[in-house]
Amino acid sequence: MEERADSLPSSRSELEQLPGIGQYIASAVLLTLYNQPEPLVDVNMSRVLERFFGSRKLADIRYDPYLQTLSRRIVNSERSLQVNWAILDLGALVCKNGTPLCLQCPLRAKCKFYKQRTLRQVELPIARVAEATTVYVVASSEDVCTSRTSGSTEIVSSPYSDLELSMDDTPMVDAPSTPE
Numbered sequence: 001m002e003e004r005a006d007s008l009p010s011s012r013s014e015l016e017q018l019p020g021i022g023q024y025i026a027s028a029v030l031l032t033l034y035n036q037p038e039p040l041v042d043v044n045m046s047r048v049l050e051r052f053f054g055s056r057k058l059a060d061i062r063y064d065p066y067l068q069t070l071s072r073r074i075v076n077s078e079r080s081l082q083v084n085w086a087i088l089d090l091g092a093l094v095c096k097n098g099t100p101l102c103l104q105c106p107l108r109a110k111c112k113f114y115k116q117r118t119l120r121q122v123e124l125p126i127a128r129v130a131e132a133t134t135v136y137v138v139a140s141s142e143d144v145c146t147s148r149t150s151g152s153t154e155i156v157s158s159p160y161s162d163l164e165l166s167m168d169d170t171p172m173v174d175a176p177s178t179p180e
């Protein structure tokens with residue numbers, strides 16, 4: 001991708017007109033090549049965000065205004081790439097598909113899903129998070145994202161403390177019509 005950087009446009013509208021480039025690829029190009037704060041919203045990021053903040057309304061994550069607005073605000077940071085990695089790493093290692101490892105999670109104090117499970121007194125699995133050379137973690141108490149590398153902690157700021165949104169706080173917009 002970096003080798004083609006000169007030939008790829010730097011706007012979403014132009015990128016999405018190119019064959020084979022949809023929302024996710026366009027976001028990846030804008031984020032990695034042009035350092036624009038774009039969210040890499042896939043099923044893993046949507047799972048983490050929906051568990052933490054609450055569920056989306058539309059089946060298609062590309063067109064869900066709540067999820068799109070939420071993810072954009074979360075990665076709106078000078079270190080957007082690291083914030084994206086933090087959320088994706090959390091989803092891969094802790095907030096897994098299936099049973100999340102909530103007792104290992106630095107976000108659990110504010111997590112909607114965790115609070116609901118605790119209220120229902122559902123037993124949570126205790127498991128160790130796999131060791132990794134670098135693990136980007138979304139932290140909770142400081143309301144920032146942290147990047148942990150071999151015990152050291154690097155702060156990656158993200159304004160996600162402002163994101164105590166509810167579904168009703170985010171205006172709904174119509175999904176783009178599909179070509180007939």
Ligand code: SF4
Pocket residue numbers: 048051052094095096100101102103105106107108111112113114
């Ligand atoms: S507390 Fe559990 S559900 Fe919530 S973000 Fe962490 S792992 Fe996911």
